[in-house]
Amino acid sequence: MLTPRKMQYDKAGPKVAEALNKRHFEAYYCPDRAAAVEKVLELISLEDTVSWGGTLTVDELGLKDLLRARGQKLIDRDIAQSNEERVELMRQGLLADTFLTSSNAVTADGQLFNIDGNGNRVAAFCFGPKQVIVVAGMNKVVPDMDAAYSRVRSYTAPGVVQRFPAAKTPCNVTGLCADCMGPDSSCCHFVHTRLCRPAKRIKVVLVGEELGL
Template identity: 60%
Template structure:
């Protein structure tokens, strides 16, 4: 990573974590991916069943593999043999001990912005799992809430639509078309501006570019 961008992340990351803490999230800044993985493991009780939403960041960090190696009980929808079994695992995940995810964008004043197609990821963030651990690279931290929403809609959604091979306008053109396509990847837009109960949502900011 460019040394000046890295320096910027290391200077601004703790300030964003402080803003999140003021909104009753439990937030941490980790300078490296390795530190972030260790912090995540520290936050997840051994007795917890762990699941996750679709999150490239969690995959990039190799956290799922570490959890398996450490002997955690996992609810992994990718192990399903049928669509029905996959849906059942996704529903089970809504009552797990720890749910892992990233955030499509975060404003500098500590608000999380997430956009979803099916809604299972944002549903878990809002209610259900005992705790949610959000891991996000500093590339997802923007200035204002409007900036964060714009990133979710105009950067994260088109990139994810292309990753999933969807035939939405953004999947075909790379730009948001404010569509009502059957494949719409932004059917739910959730802004989490305050954590209730306090500390249920843990946020790990990472001083690297991670995810889409």
Template identity: 30%
Template sequence: MDLKKLSDTFRARGFKVDIFDDEHEASKFILAECENLNVGMGGSVTLSETGIADLLLKRGNAHWHFRNGDRGEIRAAAEAEVYISGINAISQTGEIVNIDGVGNRVSAAIYGANRKKVIFVCGINKITDTLEKALWRAKNVASPLNAKRLKRATPYAAKADKCYNCNSPERICKVTAIFTRPTGDNVQTHIVIIKKTLGF
């Protein structure tokens, strides 16, 4: 894993990249980036594990449906000035892959009428060599574990071992987004990498 190569690749594509040794350093950076701005967050085990979500919620300027399932919070998050999301996989070749069941997480990361910044947060366990491996990881590692966590009635939720390409209405891999460049002319897009194993 070559973090410098990964950083250089994404910076050449217009992303801002910051790498931190731990979640405490990353949290300070993200809080500073979000100061005096309204924040929306997508469902993310990484944001929960690192404490980033709790810090933003405590500050009182954040919207997150992840714990209470409030659909109103999904709408408010989509309209926020800053949107923060985890990542299912990120490749050394310059792609971010996110899979979604509802669509709120990928759509809000792509576009928001009031959007000023998008911040993607991930641990080093999400890094892959190629786009193909990133797609494989998102489908066969992240999705089964998330389906199990959410207790979905799908084959991979029961076994949490791989994608079965099921046709269940409860499948969580209904939408796959591949980010190759930031979207929006005036939207800063940050990638925050933490040198730890985080999330699924």
């Protein structure tokens, strides 16, 4: 990462965490991946049942393997043998003690914005798991909600769809959002989390590196 960008992240990160705390999230700024991993594991009790939504950030940090290695009880949709089993595990995950995910965008004044296709990931933000741990690289921080919407529709969603070659969406062909309404659209559910209630149910770990899309 360019040194000036890293300097920017280290200056802005604590301020964004403070803004999140004012909105009743429990937020932390970690300067690098190692510190972020340590913080996430610290926030998860060994007695917790843990699940997750689709998230490149959690994969990049190796958190799933670390949880498996320490014997954590998991609701692991990645081991499903069929789509039906996968969907059932996704449903069970919404009643986990801890749900791991990222956020598509975080505003400088402490709000979260997410778009989802199936809806299980964004559902967890609203209700279900006892706690949600959001891990987000500082590359996802934007000035305001207008910028959040623009970033996710024009950049994040078309990038995510590239992971699924069979998805029949315009952005999978052109790389550009066409505001499609087809059955394979990944932009079905839009969730804007303005405040956290109950307070501190959603923990946000900001990372001073670029992670995910």
